[in-house]
Amino acid sequence: MQLFPHQDRALDETFEKNRVAYYLDMGLGKTFVGSEKMWELNTPYNLLICQKSKIDDWKEHFETYYPEYKVIVFDKQSLDIIPEDSVLIINYDKIWRRPELLKLRHFTLMLDESSMIKNESSKRSKYILNLRADNVILLSGTPTGGKYEELWSQLHLLGWKITKQLFLKQFVVYEWDEINQQNKITGYKNVDRLKAKLRQYGAIFMKTEEVFDLPAVNDVMVKIPSTKLYKEFKKHSIVEVNGEELIGDTPAAKKLYLRQLAGVYNDNKLQYVKDLIDSTNDRLIIFYNFKKEYAALVDMIELPISTVNGDLKDLTAYETHSDSVTLIQYQAGAMGLNLQKANKTVYFSLTDKSELFEQSKKRIHRIGQDQPCFYYYLLTDGSIEWRMLEVLKERKDYTDALFEKEEGE
Structure with a gap:
């Protein structure tokens, strides 16, 4: 499989890391970068969580470019035995209904559109944060939607064990709302430090305009x-x-x-x-x-x-x-x-x-x-x-x- 130079660069910069986030702008080929990283990590089992609408696309992708994998859409059926060299694909709405996956070991976890776990108190996020993955790959073109306070769950998976309270204290600016009698977020601080910490923990950021001269x-x-x-x-x-x-x-x-x-x-x-x-x-x-x-x-x-x-x-x-x-x-x-x-x-x-x-x-x-x-x-x-x-x-x-x-x- 021939990758673009920017995709090779993302893989080279994270070669020694087993927990990575590829925050590549939409259209830069996160699918290929993430799947190639999964192949490089070479664990017996692989778990991919994505949106329901993307299941067929991912299945076709792995079957086309990685025929050595056994691709299993983990939907309604239960599995007594998970074969080695497999990729289990499941959607975000089903994952927390699969308690057997909490027992899975020696696997790589990949989240497509990792911003789906921005609410750490949701059932899906709590479940995913409790998985015992050896390796983690996060993929998103919009990891926060401009809201840095929603990054904490992803940071936790990358291995930065900062508490939510300390994270908000260091990077989020609050203002007291007299009408609703509660703090509201008005901005962010120490953004350069936050980005540096993200890079330290395996995050790669790429914008389309930095890579290609796309049409107007x-x-x-x-x-x-x-x-x-x-x-x-x-x-x-x-x-x-x-x-x-x-x-x-x-x-x-x-x-x-x-x-x-x-x-x-x-x-x-x-x-x-x-x-x-x-x-x-x-x-x-x-x-x-x-x-x-x-x-x-x-x-x-x-x-x-x-x-x-x-x-x-x-x-x-x-x-x-x-x-x-x-x-x-x-x-x-x-x-x-x-x-x-x-x-x-x-x-x-x-x-x-x-x-x-x-x-x-x-x-x-x-x-x-x-x-x-x-x-x-x-x-x-x-x-x-x-x-x-x-x-x-x-x-x-x-x-x-x-x-x-x-x-x-």
Whole structure:
């Protein structure tokens, strides 16, 4: 297997370490670096934990490039005996339901998208932190999503046994919030020292622009006309749409319905998507959030469609038709897909998660892309979407707390 120079460099710099983190920007080939490190470590057993949507991709990867491994998708079946020279693949939502793996010894543990254990109190994180791995490989393009306080679990796996309390004290800046009567994070300190400690414990950081001269990125802001329904709901927190009554009786409900009224319930936005599709013969990638959005888009699109969501992953049309439209739900497809055959991404609606937003942009802007990339942001005039994009560009989540503050201003 021929690696790129930057991938060889990452492996060379960590050759003597058995606990490593490859924080390589999306598109730089973490899959190949991580699997090659696993092969170099050469333990009898290997355990790979990934997102459910990536299981088939990883299985195919190992079977193609490492035929000497016995690849086992550890899903519903139980294993009385785990064969040597095997790679067990399991998703994050299943791992903590497999108590037998706590008895496993002499193995290498690899976490794909290691930011999935950022909450150390979750069942999956507690379980993973209790595994007795000889070696650890962490893979992520966005290890923190801009939030250093979420690194602690990963640092623990790398062998830095600093307590959570001391970690926060050394690297996180707090400010007292009088309204909520609690400390809130306002920034970070000693960042250079933190990065130095990470490198000491086997972390490699690489950004795309440091490695490749990728094509230019072009953001296209499209102002979509608003609707009477949106304005009425924003004012009164209640409106009837197609016989359904939307009631924003809580901040979470109001935020949800404002997003939907700016998106799937805005015929102007649906018409713009149709016009955009009609104006090009190129592949289009469309990101969306809700099932109603998917249903409306599928009903409108007459070209070959590929789908990636919680129910279906089918990229046949994308692979075989140059004029296809690929509909991707953020949670299911913002991470890990290689879609550089396309150079145009349409944001029908925005996610409220910074990490998913950053990951989504890298699906087309990655190794192998030889055309300028265009990102179309469809933003309903005067809607919640403009503030959401502003917050996401600051690499922050658009939380209920931010929404409540905005509504109260």
